[in-house]
Amino acid sequence: MTVRPVPAAGDRSPVRAVLLDVDGTLVVGGRAIPGAASTLGRLREGGIQIRLLTNIDSRTPETVCRELAVAGIEVPCEAVFTPVVAALRFLEQHPSERCHLLLTAELAARFAAHDAGTGRADYVLVGDCREVGGYAQLDAAFRRLMDGARLLALQRGRWWQAADGPSLDTGAFVALLEHASGQTARGFGKPSADFFEMALADLGCAPAEVLVVGDDPETDAAGARTVGAPCVLVRTGKFGSRGGVVGEGHPGVAAVIDSIADLPALLEADFGILGR
Ligand SMILES: [Mg+2]
Structure with missing residues (x-):
């Protein structure tokens, strides 16, 4: 840095x-x-x-x-x-490239134009994992990375202060995928x-x-x-x-x-x- x-x-x-x-x-x-x-x-x-x-x-x-x-x-x-604004700007500059989305439903809808669906993914885009942080979902994202997709992280905070105490943030899941795949994510936030x-x-x-x-x-x-x-x-x-x-x-x-x-x-x- x-x-x-x-x-x-x-x-x-x-x-x-x-x-x-x-x-x-x-x-x-x-x-x-x-x-x-x-x-x-x-x-x-x-x-x-x-x-x-x-x-x-x-x-x-x-x-x-x-x-x-x-x-x-x-x-x-x-x-x-x-980071949503920054990631959308980045993807708009790469209009032919598609993402495997590891995002909340609200954000997946926002990134729908860039969604790889079941097709080839150029990127795995990771954001808040509260809705998508289970083993099967993380493993599916990992397989995309092993197939050549590059890892994008909306942000890489380790934890955040919820009203009832400290909670896991996106960066913890990004680190998991980095560790497994050997890649280093590009972070937007x-x-x-x-x-x-x-x-x-x-x-x-x-x-x-x-x-x-x-x-x-x-x-x-x-x-x-x-x-x-x-x-x-x-x-x-x-x-x-x-x-x-x-x-x-x-x-x-x-x-x-x-x-x-x-x-x-x-x-x-x-x-x-x-x-x-
Ligand atoms: Mg703050």
Whole structure:
């Protein structure tokens, strides 16, 4: 993984956009973290662009957008960047290639145009495995890999913080298929540099002009580092579940705040924006 230097505080460009994680940063268990909606409001008032950069790989970006609205967090659906968006863009550039899908039913429908069905598969595309992680399904995917298909992973998180405790994430199943097949998967979500660069291109911003905000040093902070963007970690969600021992002093982490509610004050104090 390439790592670009993060500018020191005195050398920072003005922040023009914030790339926000969703689970653990804006919501936990489908409920908004106190202050999330008002922080987004302050960013909008301050003319700061917003993109939600999330590794959610069980449902479509439109579903994520609707769920956030129900939780009281209103963002345009185009602002929601997930590995689904990145994988669809990749497959649209390879229109004749087909995938064996290891995805939830909702996402399998979204990728239907790229579904190999019973025909030859160029790729095995793995996302959230809650509905498809049984032996027979994993073995069928493994056989496709042994027949020459290449392994694609929507994301490779090891675990995620469910409302009732830590749960297996897609990366655990990807690792299983990698181990069995000897392949290394191409990953689409955080911390892949391509994913962050897609959001930067969409915003028209340089890495130094954005701030990455998230609860996970392995995806949010590590991903920010791959493009040389500063990252702020929040102590909610996954970070909080581990007692906050990881992150302080983590390379590329500009600050650690208790929650998203503290972001406006930080931007005012340390980044010179949003002042009233
Ligand atoms: Mg998170």
